[in-house]
Amino acid sequence: MKVNSFSARCFVEKASLLVICFSFLCIANPAISLAETVYEIGYLDYKKDPRYKKKALYAKYLGKPLGRSNQGAKTALKEIKFHGKALGITFELNQKRFRKPAELAELMQEFADEKVDFVLVDLEADLLLEAANLAENHGITILNVSAADTRLRQQDCRKNVFHVIPSHNMLMDALSQHLASLKWRSVLALVGPSPGDKAVLETFRASAKRYGIKISKEREFVLGSDPRVREKNNTKLLTQGDYDVIFVADTDGEFARHLPYKTVKPTPVVGAEGLAPVAWHWAWDRYGAPQLEKRFEKQSKRPMGSNDWAAWLAVKMIAKGIQTTEKTERDVLVNFFTDPETVFDGFKGNRVNFRSWNHQLRQPILLVTHNWVIQRTPIEGFLHKTQNLDTLGIDAPESQCELN
Amino acid sequence: MKLYKLFSGQQSHIFSGLSVTLILSLLLFCSFKLHAAGSGLIFVSSEKDNVLTVLDGSTYELVKKIETSDRPRHMAFNPDRSKIYVACGDGESIDIVDVASLEVVDQIEDIEDPEAFDLSPDGKTMYISLEDDGALGVLDIETREMVAEIEVGEEPEGVLTSPDGKLVFVTSEVANAVQIVDTEAQELATTVIVGTRPRRFAMLPSNQSLWVTNELSGSVSIIDLASREISDTITFSPKGFRAEDITPVGIALTQDGKTAYIGLGRANHVAVLDVASLEVKDYVLVGERAWNTTLTSDESRLIVTNGLSDDISIIDTSNNKVIKSVPVGRVPYMALIDD
Numbered sequence: 001m002k003v004n005s006f007s008a009r010c011f012v013e014k015a016s017l018l019v020i021c022f023s024f025l026c027i028a029n030p031a032i033s034l035a036e037t038v039y040e041i042g043y044l045d046y047k048k049d050p051r052y053k054k055k056a057l058y059a060k061y062l063g064k065p066l067g068r069s070n071q072g073a074k075t076a077l078k079e080i081k082f083h084g085k086a087l088g089i090t091f092e093l094n095q096k097r098f099r100k101p102a103e104l105a106e107l108m109q110e111f112a113d114e115k116v117d118f119v120l121v122d123l124e125a126d127l128l129l130e131a132a133n134l135a136e137n138h139g140i141t142i143l144n145v146s147a148a149d150t151r152l153r154q155q156d157c158r159k160n161v162f163h164v165i166p167s168h169n170m171l172m173d174a175l176s177q178h179l180a181s182l183k184w185r186s187v188l189a190l191v192g193p194s195p196g197d198k199a200v201l202e203t204f205r206a207s208a209k210r211y212g213i214k215i216s217k218e219r220e221f222v223l224g225s226d227p228r229v230r231e232k233n234n235t236k237l238l239t240q241g242d243y244d245v246i247f248v249a250d251t252d253g254e255f256a257r258h259l260p261y262k263t264v265k266p267t268p269v270v271g272a273e274g275l276a277p278v279a280w281h282w283a284w285d286r287y288g289a290p291q292l293e294k295r296f297e298k299q300s301k302r303p304m305g306s307n308d309w310a311a312w313l314a315v316k317m318i319a320k321g322i323q324t325t326e327k328t329e330r331d332v333l334v335n336f337f338t339d340p341e342t343v344f345d346g347f348k349g350n351r352v353n354f355r356s357w358n359h360q361l362r363q364p365i366l367l368v369t370h371n372w373v374i375q376r377t378p379i380e381g382f383l384h385k386t387q388n389l390d391t392l393g394i395d396a397p398e399s400q401c402e403l404n
Numbered sequence: 405m406k407l408y409k410l411f412s413g414q415q416s417h418i419f420s421g422l423s424v425t426l427i428l429s430l431l432l433f434c435s436f437k438l439h440a441a442g443s444g445l446i447f448v449s450s451e452k453d454n455v456l457t458v459l460d461g462s463t464y465e466l467v468k469k470i471e472t473s474d475r476p477r478h479m480a481f482n483p484d485r486s487k488i489y490v491a492c493g494d495g496e497s498i499d500i501v502d503v504a505s506l507e508v509v510d511q512i513e514d515i516e517d518p519e520a521f522d523l524s525p526d527g528k529t530m531y532i533s534l535e536d537d538g539a540l541g542v543l544d545i546e547t548r549e550m551v552a553e554i555e556v557g558e559e560p561e562g563v564l565t566s567p568d569g570k571l572v573f574v575t576s577e578v579a580n581a582v583q584i585v586d587t588e589a590q591e592l593a594t595t596v597i598v599g600t601r602p603r604r605f606a607m608l609p610s611n612q613s614l615w616v617t618n619e620l621s622g623s624v625s626i627i628d629l630a631s632r633e634i635s636d637t638i639t640f641s642p643k644g645f646r647a648e649d650i651t652p653v654g655i656a657l658t659q660d661g662k663t664a665y666i667g668l669g670r671a672n673h674v675a676v677l678d679v680a681s682l683e684v685k686d687y688v689l690v691g692e693r694a695w696n697t698t699l700t701s702d703e704s705r706l707i708v709t710n711g712l713s714d715d716i717s718i719i720d721t722s723n724n725k726v727i728k729s730v731p732v733g734r735v736p737y738m739a740l741i742d743d
Contacts, residue, residue, distance in 0.1 A: 078538075079558040082579040082595055288577055288601075291517075291535050291559050298536075316578075323580065323597060343600045343621045345578075349670070351600065351620045351648050387648070 039084060039328060040094040041318055042111050042119030042140070043070050043311070046127060047099045051146070061253030062370055063276035065307050069122045069145050070095060071300035072308035076315035078295065083319035086326055091319060101127060105134055112138035117330040120314045122307060125149040125156075132158045141334060143317070145310035150203055153358040153394055157401035162337060162359045164310040164317070168200055170393035171277035172207035174365035174377040175247075175270055177391070180211040181379050184244035188267075189218045190259075196251035204247060204271070216243060223255050239263040247271045274369070277377075280309030281368040286376075287349045313346055313361075320344060349376065350389060358401040362389040442485060442742035443503070446707060448716060449476040449490060449740075450733025456490065457732040458506055461700075461743060464718065464730045468506050472499045478520040479740045483527035488740060491518040491532065498530070498543075503742055512548050515541065520562050520604075524587070525569045531585075533560035533574060540574050540585055552590045556583040562616070564605040575602035575616060582616055582627060594632050598625040603653045604696070608679070609661040617666060622650035624666060638677070642687040645671040654696035654738070658703050665706050667694035674708055674717075676724055686724045690717035696738035709736040 050056070051065055060066060073093055080091050094116055096107045108131065111119055118141050121131050125147045132142050136158070144152065144163045152158075153167050179185070187208065191201040201218070208215055222232045231237045235258060239246060246263060248271040250256040256272035268274055282293050282303035296304040296312070304312075321333040324342075336342055338359075343351040352363040367375040378384075382391045390396075444461025449472075456470040456479070473495025480489050487509075488501040498518060500510040518541075521532040532541040539553040540560060557576035560583070564573045571593070572585040582602060584594040599618025602625070606615045613635070614627040628635040640650050651669030657679075658664075664677040670693055676686040691710025698707045699721075706719040709732075716739060718728045 079578040082557045082576070082581055082583075085595060086597075288559060294536055295558065320580065320600075345601050345620045349651075351622070387646070389648070 036084075036088050036090045038092050039089045039322070040092050040114060040116050041073070041315055042116040043073055043093055043095045043122070044107065044111075044119050044131060045070070045097050045122040046101075046124075047097055049122070049124065051124070056253070059253065059257070061257060062273055063278045063306070063368070064253050065146070066302050066305040067300065067308070069120075069305075069307035069311035071302075072145075072296065072304065072311035072313075073120055073315045075292075075296045075299045075308075076312045076319075078299070080316065080319035083323040087322065087328065089322065089328070091315070093315075101130065104130055108134040108138060108140065111135075111140060117141060117328075118143060118314075118318050118333070120145050120311050122146045122311065125152055128152065128161075129156055129158070132161045136160050139330065141330060143314040145314055146307040150199065150394075153360050154400040157358050157403065159359075159403045162354060162361070164314045164361050165306065166279050166363060166365055167360055167393050168203040169207065170360075170363075170365055172200075172204045173210065173392045174277040174367060175204070175275070176207040176211035176213050177377050177379045177382050178275070178367050178375050179208075179213050179245060179270070181381070184268075185212065186214055186216045186242075186244045187247050188239065188241060188243040188245075189215050189247045189249070190221050190238060191218065191249045192252065192255060193220065193222055194251060197249045200249040200251060200271075204249065215247075217241060221248075221250075221255055235259055235262040236264050239265070239267065243267055245270055248273055275367055275374060276369075277365050278368055279306035279363070279365065280304055281366050281373055283368070283371055284348070284366055284373045288347050292347050309346075313344065313352075317344055352389075355390070355393075355396075357396045357399040357403075358394060359403070360393060362387065362393070364389065365392055445503075445742045446716075447479060447488060447501075447740045447742070448707075448709060448732045449479055449737045450714075450735055451475050451477060451493075451737050452734035454492075454495075455733050456488075456501065457736075459730060459732075461741065464728055469733070470501060470506055470508065472501070472508055473497045473511065477737045478518075479738060480521065480523060481740070481742075482523075485742065489521070489523075489530065491521055493517045493519055493535075498532075512543070512545070515543070515550070522563045522565045522572070524565055525567065529587075531563050531565060531572045531574075531587075533563050535559050535561070538576075540572065540583075542587075542590065554585055554590055554592060556585065556592060557581065557595075562602070562604040564607060564614075567607070567611055573605055573614060573616075575605070577601050577603070582614070582625075584632065596627055596632055596634070598627070598634065599623045599637070604655050606655045606657045606664065608657065609659070615655060615657075615664065617652040617655050619651045619653055619669060622647055622652065624652060624655070636682060638682055640666070640668055640671070640675050640684060640687075642668060642671050642673040642675070645673070651693075654694070654708070656697040656699045656706065658699065665697045665699070667697045667708055669693050669695065670712075672710075674706065674719065688717075688719055688724050688726065690719070690726060691715050691729060695736070698739040698741060700741055701743045707739040707741065709738055711735050711737070 121142045122145050128147050142161045148168045191197050246269045248256045250272035260269045321336040342353045346352040348364040365377045366373045378388045378391045384390045446459040448457045458467040473492035475494040476490045476492045478491045490499040498512040499508045502509040517536045518532045530543040534541045538558040540556050542552040556574050557579035559577040560574045562575040574583045582596045586593040599621035601620040603617045603619050616625050624638040626636040650671045652666050654667035656665045666675045673687040675684050690708045692712035695709045695711045708717040715729050715731045717726045720727045
């Protein structure tokens with residue numbers, strides 16, 4: 001048993017007299033409104049981000065965004081009204097959106113001028129890296145809320161970037177655990193033409209190997225109905241053969257949605273359709289999830305997706321850091337993020353916090369259909385020597401990330 | 405209640421025809437009555453099938469399933485224990501169950517997503533956590549009017565009224581805080597930062613020490629009510645479970661305040677804790693996701709609701725052994741005992 005004593009006493013030792021008086025008045029009489037300090041949390045995204053094209057959002061592809069993630073951040077703002085009370089702080093979102101990547105440097109400068117220490121970044125990997133490099137010069141820390149790319153956690157990792165959104169490795173491991181638990185061990189893998197699709201397949205290959213799943217056959221698909229390439233666009237030809245399950249790597253989503261119920265044999269589809277691994281799903285109904293979902297839908301008039309959840313949690317993390325440490329300095333909060341004892345609440349049942357080796361948030365992954373959560377992973381029985389959440393994603397020994 | 409007992413639990417004895425048995429059973433019945441006023445019935449709310457499962461308090465046989473509004477969770481008796489108030493989250497109502505007839509006889513409607521609540525000492529006012537509004541609702545039970553909604557931070561959950569009725573304590577799951585509400589001024593008096601995702605309360609008999617379970621940080625914070633500061637934090641280590649699996653929610657205290665029983669959630673154990681030393685004396689293996697814990701009035705039994713195995717575990721508190729597991733409804737939430 002561990003016995004700790006914290007809160008007000010140490011707070012008195014640390015904080016300035018003025019703040020004590022302010023917070024005392026605040027607590028003693030909440031009706032008195034004081035001149036409060038505004039703590040700004042940055043949010044950055046790109047007007048022309050292809051993931052948020054109107055057509056893609058309208059399609060509601062499984063596991064893909066349903067709208068801009070700033071809605072998640074806004075939902076969080078309402079939950080953190082009390083977090084800054086002891087320091088007399090109120091939180092606000094400082095949102096910036098660029099139309100051309102060339103504007104990125106200017107916006108980052110503005111964040112620095114406006115004394116923003118933490119910026120939620122909702123960008124694809126290349127732009128995120130550019131933003132991270134610029135941010136480093138200004139002493140700004142970035143919270144990645146949407147880029148799942150493996151390389152951002154491996155060779156392209158950055159000391160000033162924390163990944164709230166799970167990596168492709170975590171997502172694929174979650175799926176592989178499920179296939180292994182069902183003994184669906186023979187897989188047909190279909191992969192699209194984009195480099196992103198190929199990267200997902202590569203991650204799935206590694207994950208399948210880890211969990212003893214056999215990829216019996218790999219085939220490339222293309223969109224369209226050109227009879228000259230029918231072996232690549234005709235689902236019957238693409239799905240010839242006898243497999244336990246079909247895995248489809250399709251970062252766009254348009255091909256994958258045609259696939260279920262059009263296969264040669266009645267074979268289930270997983271990956272980009274059928275059963276998808278995600279950080280969040282609106283139907284998740286445990287650990288306070290329905291209440292969060294309701295608050296989000298009240299705010300944004302649509303269901304919550306994974307990026308929304310990551311942006312929501314990113315804001316909550318900053319507020320939790322300030323609430324716990326009773327400091328606002330960036331270095332103190334970064335230390336709080338990397339402290340292995342730190343506990344964040346992601347509404348997914350487990351306490352979640354960052355991996356020291358690559359700043360990835362360890363967390364449960366949900367395996368979902370269009371309207372239900374079929375499985376929460378890690379699945380019971382998949383054990384890790386220190387932390388079962390680390391059965392998902394890049395573990396310390398496999399890490400190529402050098403943060404220092 | 406008396407009638408009920410005659411015609412169910414004791415039925416076979418009474419009609420056995422043997423006068424000795426009859427007398428003995430009547431004697432037993434009388435002695436039972438001396439220290440336990442009620443029918444002994446156990447009521448278990450279950451979130452997913454909208455029923456209260458009623459079990460016999462000695463045989464644990466099913467007596468009835470009472471249909472309620474959608475998603476019944478927290479339950480409490482009215483002061484004379486003739487009625488049970490049931491917060492039905494999705495049904496947006498407080499259902500009122502008659503203990504004698506075992507039926508829903510009334511409803512207080514149009515309460516948005518009520519979860520937990522507590523009554524004022526006189527039983528006239530109900531303080532309800534309104535999850536969606538981030539408020540503590542103050543409901544006049546007689547007029548059925550929500551006389552106030554006090555802002556307490558998003559997702560309020562556990563509610564406890566102080567014995568003098570002057571304060572109401574509310575956990576805010578997302579603010580990681582216990583909010584102390586002044587009932588006379590009807591406003592928030594103090595915020596005490598506790599662990600992550602605080603859930604339920606227990607008050608020591610001295611009324612000076614408030615215990616709150618922290619589901620995600622896997623601990624119990626002890627608030628000294630004089631200073632309104634954290635005086636201690638208790639953590640748990642049941643064998644074979646890691647810190648992240650320990651998700652305490654339910655807490656029950658013996659009347660003498662010497663022993664606390666804490667349901668450890670996904671760690672599937674109940675911790676038996678010595679209050680004086682703050683040492684865990686025992687860990688009792690129960691069902692999956694041990695949630696709320698309820699003591700019988702003679703404190704010989706502890707009922708634990710297991711949210712993920714759809715059953716309750718009945719623990720003999722003399723030796724901390726589970727004597728029986730009884731299936732109840734889908735996703736059981738808490739047990740209430742009419743004794």
